[in-house]
Amino acid sequence: xxxxxxxxxxxxxxxxxxxxxxxxxxxxxxxxxxxxxxxxxxxxxxxxxxxxxxxxxxxxxxxxxxxxxxxxxxxxxxxxxxxxxxxxxxxxxxxxxxxxxxxxxxxxxxxxxxxxxxxxxxxxxxxxxxxxxxxxxxxxxxxxxxxxxxxxxxxxxxxxxxxxxxxxxxxxxxxxxxxxxxx
Numbered sequence: 001x002x003x004x005x006x007x008x009x010x011x012x013x014x015x016x017x018x019x020x021x022x023x024x025x026x027x028x029x030x031x032x033x034x035x036x037x038x039x040x041x042x043x044x045x046x047x048x049x050x051x052x053x054x055x056x057x058x059x060x061x062x063x064x065x066x067x068x069x070x071x072x073x074x075x076x077x078x079x080x081x082x083x084x085x086x087x088x089x090x091x092x093x094x095x096x097x098x099x100x101x102x103x104x105x106x107x108x109x110x111x112x113x114x115x116x117x118x119x120x121x122x123x124x125x126x127x128x129x130x131x132x133x134x135x136x137x138x139x140x141x142x143x144x145x146x147x148x149x150x151x152x153x154x155x156x157x158x159x160x161x162x163x164x165x166x167x168x169x170x171x172x173x174x175x176x177x178x179x180x181x182x183x
Contacts, residue, residue: 013066018090069088
């Protein structure tokens with residue numbers, strides 16, 4: 001297995017994999033297959049960025065088949081630039097239980113640590129996905145909020161657990177009145 005950043009030349013492959021993920025696990029994502037499949041490929045290409053502030057990590061079988069992805073973007077607003085978000089993480093059903101998710105997440109965390117000024121990673125995961133929640137906890141992510149009924153699909157509500165990981169130490173310590181300073 002090879003775990004590396006997705007390139008601009010692989011955007012079509014990434015988009016096809018995303019559509020597959022939306023079909024196989026619709027409850028795990030905010031977007032729907034119908035919404036994403038209507039996007040022209042040119043629009044998908046124009047949205048793709050590979051910078052320190054935005055990138056996608058892919059896991060590939062030795063034969064080149066994409067079997068997992070995890071995206072990253074850094075917050076744009078000045079007061080939030082110390083944070084980045086993980087999004088769209090997905091491992092194909094046939095590749096689950098083989099360490100693909102852990103390899104993706106480890107590579108993404110490693111890559112994020114190299115981003116100047118980045119201190120924290122955040123993510124949201126549907127609570128019905130216990131395997132993903134367990135993976136995130138095993139990598140040091142901690143829950144900071146539970147959003148009840150965050151998504152609704154087909155008349156069914158899904159709760160989302162919001163988690164974060166401080167990239168250096170345990171993060172800031174309380175300094176009173178809701179203010180926090182770096183320890």
